[in-house]
Amino acid sequence: MSNFLYLFRGGNDAYDRLSQEEKQAHMQVWGEWMGGLKEKGTLLDGLPLDRDGKVVHKQGTVVTNGPFAEGAEIVGGYLIVSANDLDEAVEISKGCPIFDYDGAFVEVREILSMDGH
Structure with a gap:
């Protein structure tokens, strides 16, 4: 089993x-x-994210208001799920209520360990 991150974008x-x-x-x-x-x-974890935030650049010497993304690309929340592989993680994501809204999508990414295993 591996862990996968769902990033929920759009639909706002x-x-x-x-x-x-x-x-x-x-x-x-x-x-x-x-x-x-x-x-x-x-389901291992997951919460919505506030729409406001800061973007940190240049090792912290520049901090700007953010995020700076188009409405359909703003990350609105996340989940961490456990699945056998990426295909299963994608299948699980298909039941997500975010799809009730046009322009909304789920980015599915495997979470890797720092030791490469």
């Missing part, structure tokens, strides 16, 4: 247009999906 504009009730219902769908992954022992 469509989500922002929802009513408060629709947002709560959507968060419930996320909770159910993540709860199912946790029950299977697949």
Whole structure:
């Protein structure tokens, strides 16, 4: 088994247009999906990210407001899941509620160890 990082990108504009009730219902769908992954022992960690942040450049001598990405590319959250391989991690990601919004996608990346194993 390996660990994989899901980076959730995009969908913010469509989500922002929802009513408060629709947002709560959507968060419930996320909770159910993540709860199912946790029950299977697949979900290791994950949280949403604040839209504001800082970008650190040149060994910390330059700090700017960020992130500077187009709306569809802003990372809105992450999960860490356990899967046999990249193909299985991709299959698991297909059930993600982020796909309820146009322009939203999941980047799936294997997490490597520092010792190369």
